[in-house]
Amino acid sequence: MRCPAVAAVVVAGALALTGCGGSDGSGSGDGKAHLSVDSAYMPQPVSDMAAGFLTITNDGGAADRLTSVSSKAAGQVTVHETVDGAMQEVEALEIPAHGALVLESGGNHLMFEQLKRQPKQGENVSVELHFDRSDPVTVEIPVKPATFTPKTGH
Numbered sequence: 001m002r003c004p005a006v007a008a009v010v011v012a013g014a015l016a017l018t019g020c021g022g023s024d025g026s027g028s029g030d031g032k033a034h035l036s037v038d039s040a041y042m043p044q045p046v047s048d049m050a051a052g053f054l055t056i057t058n059d060g061g062a063a064d065r066l067t068s069v070s071s072k073a074a075g076q077v078t079v080h081e082t083v084d085g086a087m088q089e090v091e092a093l094e095i096p097a098h099g100a101l102v103l104e105s106g107g108n109h110l111m112f113e114q115l116k117r118q119p120k121q122g123e124n125v126s127v128e129l130h131f132d133r134s135d136p137v138t139v140e141i142p143v144k145p146a147t148f149t150p151k152t153g154h
């Protein structure tokens, strides 16, 4: 009588462990950000500075953050937000789970400084987006007419 009872407990324990590991695996799968980028454009720059806009959509079940941006076309790329009409650099921007981070004219944007040359309308500027958790994403940003001029000295 005792031996079968002990065996049953061991089997139950093994099943519980397997179930736990399985749910952990699927849990981390569901709990990841799934990022995609679209609507990217750069107004053709009129100085050695340029703004960049894009939308990062997150279909995943976990939030992520845009933490930095790099581009061979510029000496430095920073992430800015606009508060009461004034731009300021931010450490990172949140990309909510099942949501999107929108960078648009008059709001959040990428700021390219020390452009090595001024890209023209019709060209692409390649940038690499870096995130808190997700792998970096390379985006080709098409250059559009200069309808937006970033203010200097902000």
Ligand SMILES: [Cu+2]
Pocket (backbone or CB within 6 Å): 080, 087, 088, 109, 110, 111, 150, 154
């Ligand atoms: Cu700015």
